[in-house]
Ligand SMILES: O=C[C@H](O)[C@@H](O)CC(=O)C(=O)O
């Protein structure tokens with residue numbers, strides 16, 4: 001077995017109010033996503049969303065194995081998956097067809113694909129970030145290069161939140177059952193993501209921070225808009241955001257992050273924005 005997983009149960013706003021630092025981290029932070037030639041998964045009970053990482057090195061062929069908890073014949077029997085590479089060039093082979101992904105390129109694989117293999121290209125060091133949700137039907141495999149992304153410029157240098165949102169696996173570009181993913185890059189000198197913050201009670205979300213220099217950190221904010229908490233995060237860590245929670249962060253330097261979500265209503269703009277002056 002080249003795969004490992006852990007489970008995270010869903011928490012209510014009432015419980016989260018009473019959590020100390022370590023309990024918050026245990027419930028929401030995913031500290032380790034990558035281990036050489038393994039696929040690591042966190043199975044959440046928020047819309048049964050799974051957050052994972054695959055890190056093939058050298059000539060290894062790392063397969064997407066199913067897990068005992070799924071009780072399925074193969075991983076994608078009842079699921080779909082979104083993949084974004086945040087490292088060097090790598091290949092994902094789906095039922096015999098190879099898709100080459102350079103840094104910041106995405107691949108969607110629909111329900112029913114039986115064999116998925118992760119490989120490094122020419123000794124490069126890919127990091128495949130993975131999000132998976134349950135799927136009611138099968139949609140075609142699709143690679144989305146960065147030039148195909150739907151790009152939105154947000155924020156400004158004056159409010160330290162100038163950033164580019166690249167929508168990659170989204171319903172403007174392709175059909176998925178639930179998974180919607182994209183990549184946001186902060187402009188140099190800007191530190192705030194997703195500020196003004198928002199909630200979307202119809203969808204859970206997960207954030208994965210990357211390109212954060214060694215020794216730097218992102219302070220991620222969560223919780224009900226008037227009852228927030230913070231969690232300090234490092235490079236290549238992810239955080240689960242319950243549907244009722246804000247999800248926003250400020251870095252001690254420049255960084256990028258991947259957002260991924262599932263639930264009902266896949267319309268990106270379906271969010272309730274919280275005025276900055278109302279957050280507590
Ligand atoms: O529901 C959407 C997600 O939270 C992100 O797309 C927000 C984001 O990337 C940003 O504002 O920087």
Ligand SMILES: [Zn+2]
Pocket residue numbers: 198199200205247271
């Ligand atoms: Zn959101």
